[in-house]
Amino acid sequence: MLRRTLFALIVSSAAGALSLPAFAQEGKVLNMGFISTETSSNLKSAWQPVVDDLSKQLGVQVKPFFASDYAGIIEAMRFNKVQIAWFGNKSAIEAVDRASGEVFASVIDKDGNPGYWSLLIVNKDSNLKTLDDVLKQGKSLSYGAGDPNSTSGTAVPGHYLWGAHKIEPKTFFKTVRVSNHETNLLSVLNKQVDVAVNNTENMERYRINTGKNAYDQVRVLWKSPLIPADPLVYRKDLPADVKAKVQTFFVNYGKGADAAREKENLAKLTYQGFRASNDNQLVPIRQIELAREKAKIESDTTMAAPDKEKRLADLSSKLAALDKIAASAQ
Numbered sequence: 001m002l003r004r005t006l007f008a009l010i011v012s013s014a015a016g017a018l019s020l021p022a023f024a025q026e027g028k029v030l031n032m033g034f035i036s037t038e039t040s041s042n043l044k045s046a047w048q049p050v051v052d053d054l055s056k057q058l059g060v061q062v063k064p065f066f067a068s069d070y071a072g073i074i075e076a077m078r079f080n081k082v083q084i085a086w087f088g089n090k091s092a093i094e095a096v097d098r099a100s101g102e103v104f105a106s107v108i109d110k111d112g113n114p115g116y117w118s119l120l121i122v123n124k125d126s127n128l129k130t131l132d133d134v135l136k137q138g139k140s141l142s143y144g145a146g147d148p149n150s151t152s153g154t155a156v157p158g159h160y161l162w163g164a165h166k167i168e169p170k171t172f173f174k175t176v177r178v179s180n181h182e183t184n185l186l187s188v189l190n191k192q193v194d195v196a197v198n199n200t201e202n203m204e205r206y207r208i209n210t211g212k213n214a215y216d217q218v219r220v221l222w223k224s225p226l227i228p229a230d231p232l233v234y235r236k237d238l239p240a241d242v243k244a245k246v247q248t249f250f251v252n253y254g255k256g257a258d259a260a261r262e263k264e265n266l267a268k269l270t271y272q273g274f275r276a277s278n279d280n281q282l283v284p285i286r287q288i289e290l291a292r293e294k295a296k297i298e299s300d301t302t303m304a305a306p307d308k309e310k311r312l313a314d315l316s317s318k319l320a321a322l323d324k325i326a327a328s329a330q
Contacts (some may be wrong), residue, residue: 028059033073033085036147037202038182040066042209045256047086049265049297050253057249058242070149073256074099077235081219082235084246088151092231096279102236104243106229110270111163117200118152118224120161122189124217126195131221134195135165144184144196151285152199153181156224162223163295182206189217189244189251199227229283232274248276283326287309290319 021310032051036044044067055062065082067073070091076082078099087095095101109116134141140231162169170176173272176180177193181202187193234243237287254262266273294315297308 025133028061028062030062030084031065031076031082032062032178033067033076033082034179035070035073035085035087035091035149036066036068037088037150038205039181042205043184046205046268050269053253053262054246054249056283058245064293065069065207071145074149076091076142077101077233080235083238086233087229087233088149088230088254089228089282090151090289091149092153092233093261093282093286093289094149095233095299096282100236101233103231103233103238103277105232105248106281107232107269108229108272110204110267110272112114112272113229114230114275115226116152117219118156118160119198120157120186120222121188121220123191124140124219125191126219128195128221129219134221135167138167138172139174141194142177142192143169144187144193145169145176146197147180149278150181152196152201152224152227153184155285155288157197157226159238159292160224161222163292183300185214185218189214192209195221199317201230201270207266208270228284229275231277231281247276252275281327283322287319287322287326290315290322294319 016242025152033049037043044064047064051062051064058217062084065073065076073082073085073087074091074094077085077095080100084094084103092101092103096103106114108114120134122130123137128134128137128141146157148154162172177187179187181198184196185202185206186191188196188198195317203214206212217310234246238246251274254266257261294312297303297311297315300308303311
């Protein structure tokens with residue numbers, strides 16, 4: 001699937017996307033990628049006005065790119081077919097670690113919150129009234145899971161919800177269907193799955209897109225701790241002046257002479273604006289991922305003792321290093 005996605009990306013980008021040296025020399029095109037939290041048409045409608053304003057600010061054409069999954073955007077950045085991207089924290093970790101990415105900003109939601117929340121939802125007509133009902137009836141239920149690289153769809157519920165109850169969703173539920181946030185919400189609304197993960201941002205996007213309040217039709221059975229706001233990432237090897245201009249554009253968007261119009265664009269995204277950020281905002285999600293891996297190894301009864309000891313020591317060391325970064329940032 002990943003190879004097909006990448007091949008399609010390369011073919012579709014070949015005519016318009018230039019390599020970084022060509023961009024730097026000729027000032028032709030920058031490509032901006034968007035993770036697939038909902039349909040491409042909805043994302044394009046919400047983001048295109050901001051992308052157009054970025055193009056004007058830079059004096060360079062900025063083209064949006066929408067892949068069918070998160071991995072497509074990560075690979076696009078890795079092969080320099082995308083130079084800027086909107087990610088979730090988990091997918092941003094992949095972009096930073098293996099796609100030459102660097103966090104430069106994060107979003108601020110419409111209420112000024114520095115993040116958002118993962119949710120477990122069911123239709124209000126469901127006989128599932130509490131989380132305990134789900135935990136007791138899992139073998140007879142269908143579950144709408146998130147993209148494997150989704151923060152609120154996989155990493156956070158995987159740690160705080162399923163991990164806390166020592167549950168592996170793939171074997172716990174009768175059926176599991178992996179989809180984006182929009183599809184998961186619609187599946188619950190239309191009673192196509194019994195229970196699904198979603199997040200507060202997508203619930204707000206649904207209200208903006210449809211004029212309906214999803215909370216009138218669904219029941220929230222679980223809400224996560226606060227998740228750091230979605231990061232914006234660019235490639236480390238973009239020219240320094242371009243990176244500075246891109247960051248300045250986002251951080252000041254909605255604050256300048258054209259603030260009223262820009263705020264209308266932000267409202268369509270459910271955002272108040274953007275703030276400067278860096279790779280340190282990914283630390284909480286890195287800690288979650290390492291803690292889950294450590295717990296998995298600790299419970300593995302098939303691994304040789306020396307191998308287990310070595311891997312656990314390595315994970316403990318990495319967690320200690322992250323603890324120091326987190327402490328210094330406070």
